[in-house]
Amino acid sequence: MTRVLLAALLLAVAGCSQTPTATTVAARQVAARHAAAIEANRRGEAYVRHGELENAARSYREALRLSQSLEDPEGIAANAISLSIVRQRQGRLSDARASLAVIDEYAVLAQPNLRFAPLRLAEAELRHALLDLDERRFSTAENHVSSAARHCGERCPLSAAIHNVRAQLALEAGRLEAAAASAGAARDASRAASDNAELANALRLLGIAALRSGDAGAARASLEQALALDRELGAPRKIALDLLALGRAAALSGDREAARAYYARALAVSEADRDSTGVAHARALLDAVDKAAATGK
Numbered sequence: 344m345t346r347v348l349l350a351a352l353l354l355a356v357a358g359c360s361q362t363p364t365a366t367t368v369a370a371r372q373v374a375a376r377h378a379a380a381i382e383a384n385r386r387g388e389a390y391v392r393h394g395e396l397e398n399a400a401r402s403y404r405e406a407l408r409l410s411q412s413l414e415d416p417e418g419i420a421a422n423a424i425s426l427s428i429v430r431q432r433q434g435r436l437s438d439a440r441a442s443l444a445v446i447d448e449y450a451v452l453a454q455p456n457l458r459f460a461p462l463r464l465a466e467a468e469l470r471h472a473l474l475d476l477d478e479r480r481f482s483t484a485e486n487h488v489s490s491a492a493r494h495c496g497e498r499c500p501l502s503a504a505i506h507n508v509r510a511q512l513a514l515e516a517g518r519l520e521a522a523a524a525s526a527g528a529a530r531d532a533s534r535a536a537s538d539n540a541e542l543a544n545a546l547r548l549l550g551i552a553a554l555r556s557g558d559a560g561a562a563r564a565s566l567e568q569a570l571a572l573d574r575e576l577g578a579p580r581k582i583a584l585d586l587l588a589l590g591r592a593a594a595l596s597g598d599r600e601a602a603r604a605y606y607a608r609a610l611a612v613s614e615a616d617r618d619s620t621g622v623a624h625a626r627a628l629l630d631a632v633d634k635a636a637a638t639g640k
Contacts, residue, residue, distance in 0.1 A: 373413065380409035380418050387425060394579070394617040400429045407445070420446055420463035427470050431477065432580070434620060439474055443467055465494035465501050472508050476515070484512055503533035503541035510548045514555070523552040543572035543581060550588055559595040566592060579616035583609045583625065590628060603632045 383406035390399035403426040410418030423445045430439035446467045449457060459467075468491035475484035488508050495501050506529035513522035529545035532538075550565035570585040590605030606628045613621030 376409050376413055377415070377418075380406045380413075380415070380422070383409065384418075384422060384425070387422075387429075391429065392577075394615075396429050396433050396617075400426060400433070403429060407442075411445075414457055416449070416457055416459050417463070419449060420459050420467065424463070424466055424470055427474075431470075431474060432618075436474055436477060439470075443470055443474075461494045461496065462500065465491040465499070465505075468494060469501065469504055469508060476508070476511055479515070481512060481515055484508075488512070500536065503529045503536060503538055503545065506532060507541060507544045507548060510545070510552070514548065514551060519552050519556050523549060526552060539572050540576055540578070543569045543576065543578070543585075546572070547581070547585060547588060550592070554588065554591055554595060557595070559592045562592040562595070563589065579612050580618055580621060583612045583616070583618065583621045586612065587625060587628065594632070599632060599636060603629065606632060 383402045387399045387402035387406060390396070390402060403422050407419065407422035407426060410422055423442045427439040427442035430436070430442060446459065446463070450459060450464065468487045472484040472487035472491065475481070475487060488505060491501065491508075492499070492505055495505070499505070506525045510522045510525035510529060513519075513525055526545045526548035529541060530549065533540075533542035533545055546565045546569035550562045550569060553559075553562035553565060566585055566589045570582065570589065573581040573585055586605045586609035590602045590609065593599075593601035593605055606625050610622060610625035610629060613625055
């Protein structure tokens with residue numbers, strides 16, 4: 344009798360031990376997928392820093408897939424936005440929109456356990472606005488910016504970025520005073536938040552607004568500050584934009600040689616960053632300077 348009871352007890356203990364083991368294995372699998380998603384995201388960031396955009400897109404796409412398999416809203420949003428940024432930089436705007444559509448589709452579901460943080464929704468709306476800017480869809484871009492502001496609410500950590508996008512829209516519409524006002528608001532908000540990336544963007548926009556107003560001196564002052572910040576941040580594409588704008592400021596002042604030097608520097612940066620759009624833009628400006636010099640105009 345004792346042996347029978349002992350055997351039954353051992354079987355019961357063995358049966359109980361299987362459940363925690365299965366749970367532990369499942370937990371390890373989930374943790375492994377989370378870790379793989381994080382690692383894929385990090386690889387994407389590293390590829391972006393080295394200008395390897397297709398490899399970056401491949402890594403972000405894998406991170407997004409893993410996040411979707413876990414229904415991880417933070418991972419889904421972060422990687423969909425990162426993939427969209429890369430595709431936009433490649434000029435693949437439809438693919439960039441498709442990445443953001445992943446967030447839109449989940450947001451429509453509005454499941455209690457699959458909701459995106461308001462900040463992520465605001466970031467996605469800003470990306471939509473920037474895509475619209477690239478395609479000159481200004482009215483829809485305005486709508487997306489307004490939606491981003493609503494999602495973010497008061498004391499929004501994206502307020503500087505929102506002001507900067509509004510400044511870009513005002514520049515496109517030729518509303519130079521409104522552009523300078525929005526860029527100034529972005530400058531103040533980014534300084535308060537110690538956000539040097541958006542501060543550089545704001546200073547660049549202030550410089551461009553001054554350029555279009557015909558004030559080369561004010562343009563140079565803002566653009567040189569933007570350039571210094573972008574160098575500190577290690578942002579090649581932004582450095583090239585600063586140099587191109589400084590070249591225009593030099594040209595506006597009548598200093599053709601200085602303009603050519605800025606354009607040549609922008610070309611070198613864009614070539615090193617493997618930025619084909621930046622290369623084409625810098626070469627076009629260099630060719631224009633050389634043609635003007637050759638014709639004496």
